Amino acid sequence: MLDLAAPPRLPLVAPSVLAADFGRAAGDAADALAAGGDLLHVDVMDGHFVPNLSMGGGMIAGLRKHLPDAFLDVHLMVERPHDYVGAFAEAGANSFSFHAEVCRPHRVHGVDAGDLIASIRDAGMTPGMVINPPTPVSWVAPYLDGLGLVLVMSVFPGAGGQSFMPEVLTKCRELRTRLRPTTRLQIDGGIGPGTASAARDAGVDLLVAGSAVFGAADRAATIAGIRGA
Numbered sequence: 001m002l003d004l005a006a007p008p009r010l011p012l013v014a015p016s017v018l019a020a021d022f023g024r025a026a027g028d029a030a031d032a033l034a035a036g037g038d039l040l041h042v043d044v045m046d047g048h049f050v051p052n053l054s055m056g057g058g059m060i061a062g063l064r065k066h067l068p069d070a071f072l073d074v075h076l077m078v079e080r081p082h083d084y085v086g087a088f089a090e091a092g093a094n095s096f097s098f099h100a101e102v103c104r105p106h107r108v109h110g111v112d113a114g115d116l117i118a119s120i121r122d123a124g125m126t127p128g129m130v131i132n133p134p135t136p137v138s139w140v141a142p143y144l145d146g147l148g149l150v151l152v153m154s155v156f157p158g159a160g161g162q163s164f165m166p167e168v169l170t171k172c173r174e175l176r177t178r179l180r181p182t183t184r185l186q187i188d189g190g191i192g193p194g195t196a197s198a199a200r201d202a203g204v205d206l207l208v209a210g211s212a213v214f215g216a217a218d219r220a221a222t223i224a225g226i227r228g229a
């Protein structure tokens, strides 16, 4: 199983299952891994934090069943991520990333980020925190030492196929100087061979790509282009 913290610290590419053919998701995901993807990104949407619904524990369990060796990187675009720690660990998630925007003090009666990070680790998963394009680094700064990854959204979350927002790279550069060397800096939204190099130059070493990978005629060339190989 992939260890996100282990050297060498080469850029990793995570095909986003959101852009796969849901009717044959495990097969499509396996094809993306065979084409050079390092891990799978799994987007969970609750219809509240973002308007759309996507997938949940059933999809994680199905991917785990058919792809026992795949690292499953789960991104929760949900208001109540703490409700899913046990179920998603049981289903086979390897990392569990939640949004800073649902946490206190930014959300009244929101999530306690420190408690949630501890419970994610206790459940055997790598904790991650996510910030939307307008959200400042200061919202995750108190938690950086406890995280295995920080995800900077380069589109507004909720749908694949949107255009990359280069202005978020300022936050990536700042985060790279503040993160421990073992913590991955992830980006998600509008990533393809044409946008990935700017992200890598800003210190990103975990690149999520949905439509670019699953829509490509040559997935291996696309993933190699995103990785900068």
Ligand SMILES: O=C(CO)[C@H](O)[C@H](O)COP(=O)(O)O
Residues within 6 Å of the ligand: 016, 018, 019, 041, 043, 075, 155, 156, 157, 158, 159, 160, 161, 162, 188, 189, 190, 191, 208, 209, 210, 211, 212
């Ligand atoms: O989190 C997401 C949407 O909220 C997706 O992972 C992201 O948008 C990737 O899709 P694409 O690469 O097509 O932009």
